[in-house]
Amino acid sequence: MRITNDIRYIGVNDHKVDLFEGQYKVKNGISYNSYVILDEKTAVMDTVDANFGQAWLNNLKEVMGDRTPDYLVIHHMEPDHSANIANFMELYPDTTVVSSAKAFAMMKQFFGTDFADHQMVIKEGSTLELGEHTLHFVAAPMVHWPEVMVSYDSKDKVLFSADGFGKFGALDVDEEWADEARRYFIGIVGKYGAPVQTLLKKAATLDIRMICPLHGPVLSENLGYYLNLYDTWSSYRPELEGIVIAYASVYGNTKKAASCLAEELSNRGADVKLYDLARCDMSEAVADAFRYSKLVLGSLTYNGEIFPPVRNFIHELTERNYQNRTVAFIENGTWAPTATRIMKKMLEDSKNLTLLDAGIHIKSAMNETNMEELDALADELTK
Ligand SMILES: Cc1cc2nc3c(=O)[nH]c(=O)nc-3n(C[C@H](O)[C@H](O)[C@H](O)COP(=O)(O)O)c2cc1C
Known part of the structure; x- marks a missing residue:
């Protein structure tokens, strides 16, 4: 699926999950989103849940053809997004993994390796040049794990928002955004209103035309609507x-x-x-x-x-x-x-x-x- 001229969607829909994050019923499933940026250099943005490794790698190969990805960017180490890092690295051992220091420590715990020979440690303010596209990294600690980074592509003005702006519901089911996004936010990120407020303030300095979250649809129109709801939810103001x-x-x-x-x-x-x-x-x-x-x-x-x-x-x-x-x-x-x-x-x-x-x-x-x-x-x- 094409997101912009150079950005492709390679995520998967999960309709089999019984309880998301071990407790949330998701009647319309959930999507694990992953994206590829095609430029002089190529970057794969996050992986997907353990049960969908092959489907995701197939999507990746379809987009990449014979090209080897230059970078695998990991914004968040929760296994529904990171489970396939080791599988990916087996297939593409020369790719550089791009992530925060805290995330590499977690990789060592999850996979027994932090890919030391193929890692690029990024932090707030780091950039990754891909050619025409440059990714700018913004730290988003506790939205909703401590290692979380989001990134901003200054060419297409896209925010890769990790779990922020996520929503329950697979992408092949048509449903209104707010109810399942609210249930996702309050349930999963709701404890971390203050860190979300901090991230929203950082995001306000960027010219964002599109938000690519790790769950739910890519948001490209009427972004003020979504940003306002996030501001309301994360500041604990009643909506109604x-x-x-x-x-x-x-x-x-x-x-x-x-x-x-x-x-x-x-x-x-x-x-x-x-x-x-x-x-x-x-x-x-x-x-x-x-x-x-x-x-x-x-x-x-x-x-x-x-x-x-x-x-x-x-x-x-x-x-x-x-x-x-x-x-x-x-x-x-x-x-x-x-x-x-x-x-x-x-x-x-x-x-x-x-x-x-x-x-x-x-x-x-x-x-x-x-x-x-x-x-x-x-x-x-x-x-
Ligand atoms: C297992 C059980 C324990 C109860 N324990 C108390 C109690 O400690 N103190 C009390 O005043 N009433 C107690 N009740 C009575 C209930 O509080 C209540 O008056 C009764 O269940 C009616 O309300 P309900 O029809 O909404 O269930 C208990 C009721 C049950 C079924």
Whole structure:
């Protein structure tokens, strides 16, 4: 696939992956992207997942013909991109591997060699001259591993953005970008908002016409749209006014409160998302919690604790620096309800959260007082 006159796509689509990165369901698969720059010298940009080595090498040979690649540029050592470095070097032993010092240390760990006779160590500000094309390297530590570099081709004005601007979903499936890019970003890079902000500031100094990520489509139009979303996500600002209700329930009483609240909020014109945390795809609930401005957490008290899926969910939020939002609580308990107290405690170190006093405190099943609480909470969340 042609990206520009001199840049070709040689990546692969994976529709067989059961869980991406060991935990994310990807109903439309995932792509492992790799590119070739054809110039006086040729550069291969990254490799692909271990299961697709042969398909990738076939794509590479189709583009290269009899030419031997001069450089293999490795932006990121996570195995879904780096697994085929050793296979590549067996086929092309004279190619120079171009990567950061930290990445070469990782190569030694993964492959038992850092290709010492064929390595070029690059760092922030390094350049690689290919002929008409020059790659300018920019360090992007913790977006989302420490060794990550991105590179900018000043001829075609292309940013090779590593995992930045990546998206779940193979390239042979047509789907809207934002939802699966958000789920990818919040799930995988969400903890590293500050390093992403640093990278965005560096990127703002470049004239970028195209972004070539390691997953998902090449972005070439309306780049402001994608950059704005990345700025919003990485600065932990809500994207939308609205309310996520995320709850768990064993016997249906907490569920009833959550569902009634959703209905009341909808009746008041609010944008509401309701998640049963024991049954939903957790990564979708997490992504929406970051997307919306308000969150209602609902849990039964469970052996003096909160119900495990709710605990997991709050942990997923706090480890990704959940902040800048309004949170309210629905609790249930039959003899000693403690769920609200525990949920609040889990959020106590999170920055800039407004924890509402209005909440619903159920003792086993909803009663009239709870209906009044629900009404007051709906008012508070929509005022
Ligand atoms: C296994 C189990 C443990 C529970 N532990 C507590 C508890 O420690 N304290 C308490 O007040 N209620 C406890 N409950 C009662 C629940 O908090 C709650 O009142 C009941 O499950 C109704 O809510 P639900 O219909 O949403 O499940 C427990 C319930 C179950 C099923």
